[in-house]
Amino acid sequence: MPEPMGFYTDTTVCIGCKACEVACKEWNQLPSTNGGVNTLSGDSYDNTRRLDGIHWRHVKFVEQFAEDRKDGRWLLMSDVCKHCVHAACLEVCPTGAIIRTEFDTVVIQSDACNGCRDCIAACPFGVIDINPVSNTAQKCTLCYDRLQGGMEPACSKACPTKSIQFGTIRELRQRAETRVEQLHRTGESRAYLYGADEKMLGGLNSFYLLVDQPEVYGLPPDPKMPTRNLIPASISAVLGAIVVGLAGIFNFRNRGAKEDREPRP
Amino acid sequence: MTGVPSSTWFSATPHWGWFIAVYFFMGGLAGGSYFLSALIDLFGRREDRPVAHLGYYVAFPCLAVSGLLLAIDLGRPLRAWHMFIQSNTYRLMFKSWSPMSIGSWALATLGLFAFLSFLAALAEDGRIRWSGLRTLRAPAAAGRIIAVLGGLFGLYVAGYTGVLLAVTNRPIWSDTPLLGLLFIVSAASTSAALMILLAHRSGRTTPAVAALHRMDDWVIAVELLVLIAVMISLGPVLSAWLNVWGILLAIVIVLGMIAPLVLSWRARRFHQVTLVTPALLILVGGFLLRVVIVFSAQSV
Numbered sequence: 001m002p003e004p005m006g007f008y009t010d011t012t013v014c015i016g017c018k019a020c021e022v023a024c025k026e027w028n029q030l031p032s033t034n035g036g037v038n039t040l041s042g043d044s045y046d047n048t049r050r051l052d053g054i055h056w057r058h059v060k061f062v063e064q065f066a067e068d069r070k071d072g073r074w075l076l077m078s079d080v081c082k083h084c085v086h087a088a089c090l091e092v093c094p095t096g097a098i099i100r101t102e103f104d105t106v107v108i109q110s111d112a113c114n115g116c117r118d119c120i121a122a123c124p125f126g127v128i129d130i131n132p133v134s135n136t137a138q139k140c141t142l143c144y145d146r147l148q149g150g151m152e153p154a155c156s157k158a159c160p161t162k163s164i165q166f167g168t169i170r171e172l173r174q175r176a177e178t179r180v181e182q183l184h185r186t187g188e189s190r191a192y193l194y195g196a197d198e199k200m201l202g203g204l205n206s207f208y209l210l211v212d213q214p215e216v217y218g219l220p221p222d223p224k225m226p227t228r229n230l231i232p233a234s235i236s237a238v239l240g241a242i243v244v245g246l247a248g249i250f251n252f253r254n255r256g257a258k259e260d261r262e263p264r265p
Numbered sequence: 266m267t268g269v270p271s272s273t274w275f276s277a278t279p280h281w282g283w284f285i286a287v288y289f290f291m292g293g294l295a296g297g298s299y300f301l302s303a304l305i306d307l308f309g310r311r312e313d314r315p316v317a318h319l320g321y322y323v324a325f326p327c328l329a330v331s332g333l334l335l336a337i338d339l340g341r342p343l344r345a346w347h348m349f350i351q352s353n354t355y356r357l358m359f360k361s362w363s364p365m366s367i368g369s370w371a372l373a374t375l376g377l378f379a380f381l382s383f384l385a386a387l388a389e390d391g392r393i394r395w396s397g398l399r400t401l402r403a404p405a406a407a408g409r410i411i412a413v414l415g416g417l418f419g420l421y422v423a424g425y426t427g428v429l430l431a432v433t434n435r436p437i438w439s440d441t442p443l444l445g446l447l448f449i450v451s452a453a454s455t456s457a458a459l460m461i462l463l464a465h466r467s468g469r470t471t472p473a474v475a476a477l478h479r480m481d482d483w484v485i486a487v488e489l490l491v492l493i494a495v496m497i498s499l500g501p502v503l504s505a506w507l508n509v510w511g512i513l514l515a516i517v518i519v520l521g522m523i524a525p526l527v528l529s530w531r532a533r534r535f536h537q538v539t540l541v542t543p544a545l546l547i548l549v550g551g552f553l554l555r556v557v558i559v560f561s562a563q564s565v
Contacts, residue, residue, distance in 0.1 A: 115340015
């Protein structure tokens with residue numbers, strides 16, 4: 001068995017070039033939108049807007065500008081599937097199409113998926129969506145095919161600033177912690193790691209170095225498993241069944257009892 | 266959290282639309298009607314049997330349409346069987362912790378029981394000339410077993426959809442554990458209403474219809490309380506209903522729950538017979554309730 005593999009994304013060195021998005025689309029043969037005609041968002045340099053079935057990498061442009069626009073900065077972050085150790089999508093998938101690979105990554109088998117979309121609602125990060133070509137749910141595979149061939153994923157290979165780094169989780173975590181210490185030493189005290197330990201969904205195999213609150217990057221501060229609700233919701237449904245059952249039995253019986261008391265002709 | 270009431274706000278919409286909203290309604294009707302008919306068969310009297318037939322006539326066609334709706338809502342309808350058999354290994358597909366997985370099996374199982382009871386009801390009404398089918402109805406032993414098991418599966422199908430919504434990460438759906446309770450109670454109220462309407466139209470006015478009517482009053486009152494409990498349990502997430510969906514929900518509460526209760530109270534007080542209007546209001550309200558819950562969570 002190979003060691004668990006994943007991504008460490010250092011958002012402080014991302015320059016927003018979108019080479020990862022392009023490399024991902026090329027390798028995975030993902031279609032362009034709108035027949036290839038460029039559609040602009042109109043209010044941002046971010047024209048991809050979100051991860052979905054045909055965008056498995058998305059460079060987020062977080063604009064932080066003063067009211068008078070004298071001061072400002074962009075936070076840039078190349079977003080991707082988090083390949084959670086406790087994966088919500090994999091947990092709910094009713095067809096078994098979503099699997100955990102030998103690299104500890106999470107992959108949707110497109111030939112098994114029937115497009116029920118339960119995984120889309122389950123993912124706490126909003127990563128998955130339907131690919132309109134296959135009509136199945138799709139997302140980043142962490143280039144499963146390239147990994148099996150001993151290569152690194154297309155996006156991290158293409159990244160010119162090493163913002164996206166690929167490797168074993170153990171090594172990536174060490175590297176990321178060293179980087180946080182370095183940033184703290186040089187005065188960037190806001191730097192921290194998101195999802196680099198077991199506390200978040202058992203650990204994100206694609207984790208991030210951020211310099212602002214997770215919500216600012218569009219990331220949930222406390223992502224949870226959908227099955228947290230399974231027991232309480234089931235208990236409430238059973239309670240409903242008991243109430244309905246009793247209401248039914250009591251009313252049907254009650255009527256019978258009343259009539260029995262009346263004299264028969 | 267900057268500007269959002271729950272971390273469920275970061276998930277994406279599964280695009281479950283009209284097919285799913287209609288399925289939630291019809292699945293509830295199928296499960297609820299089967300359950301009520303089974304109760305009448307098990308606890309009612311001989312002269313109530315024609316009313317029980319109505320529930321069986323509702324359950325099977327509703328389930329057939331439900332299956333069709335669910336299949337065509339899939340991205341790949343021809344792969345609907347992947348819910349039951351793993352397509353790569355041909356092994357049985359069953360996940361006890363995935364409500365959609367168990368729900369698929371429960372729906373198919375209820376379909377089987379509903380089909381048997383449907384045939385038995387047809388035979389007893391003289392529409393099929395095959396007396397052997399009558400053993401599929403209580404008080405025959407086989408009929409009792411079918412009624413008990415089918416009734417339980419009926420309740421399951423009526424309620425699991427609420428649990429399915431809770432086992433996601435979408436706003437509203439996964440922010441309260443009470444949707445299963447709400448759906449099961451609402452399924453009972455809409456099913457009783459539909460059976461009252463059908464009994465009224467077909468002239469099957471046995472004492473069981475009055476019992477259904479009395480039960481519906483109870484259940485609607487409980488449903489109103491459950492809906493209030495849902496709102497309390499949502500807490501700050503309730504702000505997601507401060508829009509057109511909240512208005513529709515208010516209409517459901519007033520016209521689909523309070524109005525039928527008032528009408529039915531007046532009917533009892535002044536001995537008027539107004540069974541039809543409250544039943545219609547309950548049915549429309551039950552459908553709109555599901556529309557609000559399915560669509561409002563996806564417009565966040």
